[in-house]
Every structure is written in structure tokens, then in C-alpha cells.
Amino acid sequence: MINLNLPFFSKKGKIKIPFQKELEGFEKIKELMAPPGANFALDYFQIGDIYGRTLLVLEYPSYLIGAWLSKVIILDEPFNLSLFFHPVDTGATLKKLEKQLARIEAQIRETEEKGKVRSPELEVAYKNVEELRDMLVQAEERMLRVSLYITLFANDKKELDLKTKKILKTFESSLISSKQVMFQQKEGFISTLPLCLDEINASYHLNSSTASSFFPFISTDIVDEKGIFMGVNLIDGGVVILDRFKYENPHLLILARSGSGKSYTSKLEIMRSLMMNMEVIVLDPENEYQSICDVYGGSFIPLSLRADYNLNPFDLPSLIENENTYDIFKEHISNLIILIEILIGERLSSEELALIDRALNQTYAAFNILPKKGWEKAEIFPTLNDFEKVLRSTVGGEKIADRLYPYIEGSFSGFLNKQTNVELENRLVVFGLKDLPEVLRSLGMFLALSFIMNKIKRQIKRRLLIIDEAWWIMKQPFGAEFLLNVIKRGRKYQLAVTNITQDVEDFLNSEYGKPIITNSAIIFLMKQSTATADLLKQIFYLSEGEKNFLVQAERGNGILIAGNKRVPLYVLASYAEDQIIKTRTDQLIALEKAKEIGF
Ligand SMILES: Nc1ncnc2c1ncn2[C@@H]1O[C@H](COP(=O)(O)OP(=O)(O)O)[C@@H](O)[C@H]1O
Ligand SMILES: [Mg+2]
Structure with a gap:
């Protein structure tokens, strides 16, 4: 049952329900909830002030494009929709198919005997039925009787007719024929309530793989109790709230083309995590997290050859009691x-x-x-x-x-041959790597990462570690191996790692890409090229509709997969958050404005 919406429960306006004192308990509640009256006409009904009409699908084309139903679901109308899948006994279906095959064969033979031109339609039909029979025999497919009903609601008859037209047209655009239920509006209405009752029983036979195209998205809800607001669910406009520590592991992997909003997403998560008293550490190859650091009083540590800040890789972790x-x-x-x-x-x-x-x-x-x-x-x-x-x-x-x-006396000296003068003692620490020559950037990431790991092991608490443009470190096999190790051990130290990567193809083809995926319980896929979308489709079992969604995704849109749930998500920021993200450090005016409206 999807998108249940019962507008007639909200009583506004004229209808007054007489309050009956003598009724007790459940009877009283029933009286209070029930509408003042219902009238079921030939092809519509009226309950209280609300008009309604149930439509049903009569026939499907032989080929359904995946996720076609999302076209209907995303319509901004209140409606109830129900889908029934009744399994059909394979043995009985096989018998029918055999009969059908025999009939088609006879027809083909008859045409031949009469010397007529052979009919390609009959041959295609024969092939299709034969294929289906083989798949049923091999248990690759099952047969299902499928019914789909949709009940629309409106404030008056005219509006109802308009909405009916709109839905019929939407179905028609996928070559699906549908119409209003005649004489059985009451049954139709009941069939679209969350009661699992198919009172109309108007079904269509489909094989299981075709029936699977009914699902626009596998699951449509991620609302974790103690989570962080991530944005808006694009299916129903609901909120998406994610608690990373609730899943098998707390790691997030963001995969998307450049410019699609990966860093923006992680910046929002950082700001919101800080509000929840999490500590955050960022590896920032573009020095783009500095403004957040400024606003939240974090430490920004730019690593460079000028060596104002040094990390000595020879530092040993401080010891805690009874450690070997x-x-x-x-x-x-x-x-x-x-x-x-x-x-x-x-x-x-x-x-x-x-x-x-x-x-x-x-x-x-x-x-x-x-x-x-x-x-x-x-x-x-x-x-x-x-x-x-x-x-x-x-x-x-x-x-x-x-x-x-x-690294000792040559051109790169001064970078890693000095004593450490950096601390992690701040709730937000950002390592900026932009000033490092490109050849040293993956090294810088590695250094910072080992420094961080050494420190966090000493005092275990919930932390978020963002590795933006993680391909800098992934480029080096040694670095990729180390990163995988950090991810694998992270959970033990309550470290939630966010890996952000734009070179999706390289990432997927790298020896370490797949294990990083397997070790990340949360994946956020944003805009993709057609080629990478195809690869991702296989890896994440995306439907055709989800794949197309990724190819066409606008900035800030993506599919969030958390454990076995997934939602299409729009990453939504408040005005103040947006200002902080988009502000360079010197643009303090906008920040003042943000403060005025109270962020
Ligand atoms: N959800 C969003 N809402 C508003 N602006 C966004 C959103 N996502 C990204 N942007 C803007 O789009 C641009 C590119 O985003 P960015 O996060 O830097 O992309 P990426 O890291 O994927 O290359 C930036 O200017 C950013 O501010
Ligand atoms: Mg980025």
C-alpha cells in the first residue's frame, strides 16, 4: 500500500457530528471518526464533503519499462493506491501454455498448408509463449495475477473528473490501459484501504520479472530515531533522517560526478553533527571547509612545504594502561x-x-x-x-x-622531517592539503590519516572523519590499502568515515573499491554518467528507473542507500547553512546576516 492519504478524516467546514454521551469506548471513537454519510454512485462516490473515484488497470503492454509506476506516484495529488500480487500455480499455468502453444502451432501449420504468406505475428507469439514456458519449467519465473487500483479524491465532481483524466493519461503514456471502476466503487474504495482486501478481483496475468517493474524504489523510508536530517525524500516529500551508528557499520561512501553536490552534502552533515556533539575531522584537498571551521571555531591546519604545521610520522601513540x-x-x-x-x-x-x-x-x-x-x-x-x-x-x-x-634536504624537505606541532583537541579539525604540491597530496593525506588514527585510538568516542576526494589517497595502492584498513577498524573506535569520490569508474575498478563498498553500510549515489550508472546498476541492483534518475539527477539529488533501505534524496540546506557553505572566509557580511535570522 503506497502513499495512503485519507483526506476525509480531517473534517473541516460544515459537517458537525452530534456528540453522543451515552456511547462508551470503542463505539464512541467509531462515531467520532466516521464520516456523516457515504454515497456510492455508478462511477464515483462521495464521503462527507469529499468526492472519490477508483480506477483500475485493465491491460499492460508486453514490455514494461522499469519504474513506470513512479510517474504516477510522484503526481502531487492525494490518492490511495494498492497493488495485489496473487501467485498463480505454475502447474496450471504450464498446462494452459501448452494448450496455447498447440493452438498457435496449428494456426501456423494451417497457414502453411493453405499456401498463405507466413505470419510473423504468430511466430513471435509462439516464441514468446515457448520462452515463458521454459522459464517457468526452470523456475526462473513465476506467474502472478496482478491487480492495481487507485482511488482519487477531490473537493467536487469537476475536479474529480479532471484528476481522473490526468491519471488515465499518465497510465496511457506507458501504454497501460486503465479506466474507472463501474458499479463497484464501494469495492474499489475498500480495495484501496490498507486492509489487504481485493474486493474487485480484476487481475492481469504477468510473469514475475515484468511484475518487478512495478516497484519504483525498493524502500521509501529512512527515518532513524536519533539521526541527522539529510534532506527530503523525493517520493513523498517526507524527511530523511539518518543515524549512521545504527547500521552494520557507520561508514558512508558518496559517489558522483564532480559538481553534483558531494562536498555540499558532507558539509551539511558536518554542521549538523557538530550540533549533536560529535567530533569531526576533515581531510580537505581543496581547502574548502575553512569557512565552516571559522564559523564553528574549529582548527584549520593547512599542510604545506612552508611547514608552519608539521606532522611527524615517527610519533608513537601515547599508551594507555595494560596495553601490549x-x-x-x-x-x-x-x-x-x-x-x-x-x-x-x-x-x-x-x-x-x-x-x-x-x-x-x-x-x-x-x-x-x-x-x-x-x-x-x-x-x-x-x-x-x-x-x-x-x-x-x-x-x-x-x-x-x-x-x-x-624529503630530507631536497625540494620536499620541511614537510615531514620535523617534530609534530599539531593538536586534535578541537571538536572540528580540518587538514587543508591544497597548498601541498600535487605530487605530495596523497602523501599528505596518508600522513594526516595515520596521525588521526594514532590519536583517536587513545580516546574512543563518536567521531566523524570526512575524506573528501578520497581518490587522492586511493591513487596509491599503499594509500588505498591503508584507507581500507581505517574503514575496517573504524567501527571499533566509533569512527564514522565518509569517503567522497568523483572518479567513480576508477574507484569501481580499483582493487580496493569493492571492499570499501562492502564495508560502507551507507552509500549515497548522486549524478552519474551513463557508463558509471550502468556499472552502479549492477553493483547496487538499481532498477532501470533508479539508473535513469542518477543519469538525470540535478545538483543535490541522489539515491541514499542505508542497509537494505533506499530513498531518492534531495539534500536540503537552510538559508543560513547554505550561506556558511558558500561563503569564503573573507565574506563575513553574509554570515552576519545569517546570525541575524538566527541559525
Ligand atoms: N543541495 C544543494 N543545494 C544548493 N546548492 C548546492 C547543493 N549541492 C551543491 N550545491 C552547490 O553546487 C556546487 C557544487 O557542489 P559541490 O558540493 O562542490 O560538488 P562536488 O563536491 O560534487 O564536486 C557548489 O557551488 C555548491 O554550493
Ligand atoms: Mg567536492
Whole structure:
């Protein structure tokens, strides 16, 4: 039952219901709810002040385009619509089909014998029936009797006739023939109430795959109790409220072409999450989250070669009680090895790995940091410079040390060879990566990400981590692997990761794309090219209608999939939110205005 709307329950105007004191309990409620009267005419009815009419579908074309029903559902009219699917016994259908085949065959033979021109129509019919029979035999298809009724409501007869025409036309545009129910308006009305009663029983036989085209969207409601307002459900205009922590995991993946509103969506989510006392961390390759930072008093940390802010990858996480220091140290060393591979730009051989492992241990030992002993007392940690010195003094280490040169004294120095001077102690922290040369951007993302992971493990609370344009880090296989790891472990640390990606095709084809999808319980698909829409259709089992919706989607529109529910969503901002998002840091005037209207 879709879009149930019972306008006659809201009594306005003339009708006055006499209040009967003597009635008790349920009887009294019934009297209060019931309309003053109902009249069922030949092809319409009247209940109180409201006029109504039930229509039914008589016949469908042999080919139905997916999601055709959404054309009717999105009409901005109050109506009740009900669909009944009665399964039909396959055995009985098969018998009928056999008979039909025999009949068509006889007709074909007869035409041949009479020497007439062969009839292509008969041959097509034969082929179709035969195909259907085979699919039924192989249980690939089932037969269904399908009925569709729709009851319209209006304030007067004229309006009712107009609305009837509109709906009949809409059906006609999909080659579906429908008409008003004659003599059975009462049965029609009952059949469209949420009672699951098919009182008219005017059905049409369809096979299951054709019948599946009736569903415009699989589910039409995401309203989580403690969630964040995401926007408007495009089917019924209702609100969409999402609580990411309610699902199998809290991760969100946003996939769409550039300019379709991905960053806008995540900015809105950030502002609304801050209101719910969540901490938010952002990796921002375009420095476009700065204005939000300014408004909400967050820390904006621009990473660049000028190195006002430094992240030292050699920092060890601070320890909490009863932790196995050895394991943490080992994990840290393996992350450092990934970093070194990124810096060098290739995978290391097993000899090189062993050599680097040893050199790293020695570097820490020189600072009196030993895996088994812990590092509570350590005041400073080694840097890349210290490591490079140890490497140079190791047999065979010179070659690797040379390749680290750009980061030690060459053109990229000053970026990751200094002590950390950044804190995460703010409810909103944005790492801006725009000032980094492009070749260093994925590295910057990786650094920030490992820094964040080290910190959040120490104090577990609900946090949101936005990785905008995640393909910067995905471009590097090492980075993609690390990102997947963050996502997989995130839930344990109550970290909700949002991955935003515009290179949808690359993403889907990457070795890490699919596992990231599987590990993201929430997906938001926005505007797509035809080619990517086809790919997404397969991955997310989109209907033809949903696919077309994505290809034509306007800015801010998309399909939100959360667990096994999905809705077409329009991401809606308030005026004040919109101003904050669109304002550059220096455009404070608009902000003042926003404050005036009280955001
Ligand atoms: N839901 C929306 N409502 C209003 N404006 C929007 C909406 N979504 C995006 N925009 C505007 O459209 C432009 C592109 O959006 P953006 O989020 O930067 O796209 P993307 O990150 O997908 O490339 C921006 O100017 C943004 O302010
Ligand atoms: Mg963007």
C-alpha cells in the first residue's frame, strides 16, 4: 500500500457530528471518526464533503519499462493506491501454455498448408509463449495475477473528473490501459484501504520479472530515531533522517560526478553533527571547509612545504594502561614501512624490508625507545632525518637513504622531517592539503590519516572523519590499502568515515573499491554518467528507473542507500547553512546576516 492519504478524516467546514454521551469506548471513537454519510454512485462516490473515484488497470503492454509506476506516484495529488500480487500455480499455468502453444502451432501449420504468406505475428507469439514456458519449467519465473487500483479524491465532481483524466493519461503514456471502476466503487474504495482486501478481483496475468517493474524504489523510508536530517525524500516529500551508528557499520561512501553536490552534502552533515556533539575531522584537498571551521571555531591546519604545521610520522601513540607495547610498536613500524614505500614510490624487496625494519628499530633505540619497555617517558621522537642517518651508517642502506633525499634536504624537505606541532583537541579539525604540491597530496593525506588514527585510538568516542576526494589517497595502492584498513577498524573506535569520490569508474575498478563498498553500510549515489550508472546498476541492483534518475539527477539529488533501505534524496540546506557553505572566509557580511535570522 503506497502513499495512503485519507483526506476525509480531517473534517473541516460544515459537517458537525452530534456528540453522543451515552456511547462508551470503542463505539464512541467509531462515531467520532466516521464520516456523516457515504454515497456510492455508478462511477464515483462521495464521503462527507469529499468526492472519490477508483480506477483500475485493465491491460499492460508486453514490455514494461522499469519504474513506470513512479510517474504516477510522484503526481502531487492525494490518492490511495494498492497493488495485489496473487501467485498463480505454475502447474496450471504450464498446462494452459501448452494448450496455447498447440493452438498457435496449428494456426501456423494451417497457414502453411493453405499456401498463405507466413505470419510473423504468430511466430513471435509462439516464441514468446515457448520462452515463458521454459522459464517457468526452470523456475526462473513465476506467474502472478496482478491487480492495481487507485482511488482519487477531490473537493467536487469537476475536479474529480479532471484528476481522473490526468491519471488515465499518465497510465496511457506507458501504454497501460486503465479506466474507472463501474458499479463497484464501494469495492474499489475498500480495495484501496490498507486492509489487504481485493474486493474487485480484476487481475492481469504477468510473469514475475515484468511484475518487478512495478516497484519504483525498493524502500521509501529512512527515518532513524536519533539521526541527522539529510534532506527530503523525493517520493513523498517526507524527511530523511539518518543515524549512521545504527547500521552494520557507520561508514558512508558518496559517489558522483564532480559538481553534483558531494562536498555540499558532507558539509551539511558536518554542521549538523557538530550540533549533536560529535567530533569531526576533515581531510580537505581543496581547502574548502575553512569557512565552516571559522564559523564553528574549529582548527584549520593547512599542510604545506612552508611547514608552519608539521606532522611527524615517527610519533608513537601515547599508551594507555595494560596495553601490549610490543604490538603497538610493531603496528607502528609496519605503517612507517608503508610510508617509506610511498616516499620511494615502489614496493620494497624482502631484503630491503628487513634492512629498513632493523634501521627503524635502531633509530628508536637511539632515543631510548624500546618496543618491550614502552615510551611513556619519551619527550621527543626521532624524525625522518634521524632515520636517514641510521640508514646511511647501515651496510646497504645508502641507496635507500639517497632516495629519501628530496624529503630530507631536497625540494620536499620541511614537510615531514620535523617534530609534530599539531593538536586534535578541537571538536572540528580540518587538514587543508591544497597548498601541498600535487605530487605530495596523497602523501599528505596518508600522513594526516595515520596521525588521526594514532590519536583517536587513545580516546574512543563518536567521531566523524570526512575524506573528501578520497581518490587522492586511493591513487596509491599503499594509500588505498591503508584507507581500507581505517574503514575496517573504524567501527571499533566509533569512527564514522565518509569517503567522497568523483572518479567513480576508477574507484569501481580499483582493487580496493569493492571492499570499501562492502564495508560502507551507507552509500549515497548522486549524478552519474551513463557508463558509471550502468556499472552502479549492477553493483547496487538499481532498477532501470533508479539508473535513469542518477543519469538525470540535478545538483543535490541522489539515491541514499542505508542497509537494505533506499530513498531518492534531495539534500536540503537552510538559508543560513547554505550561506556558511558558500561563503569564503573573507565574506563575513553574509554570515552576519545569517546570525541575524538566527541559525
Ligand atoms: N543541495 C544543494 N543545494 C544548493 N546548492 C548546492 C547543493 N549541492 C551543491 N550545491 C552547490 O553546487 C556546487 C557544487 O557542489 P559541490 O558540493 O562542490 O560538488 P562536488 O563536491 O560534487 O564536486 C557548489 O557551488 C555548491 O554550493
Ligand atoms: Mg567536492
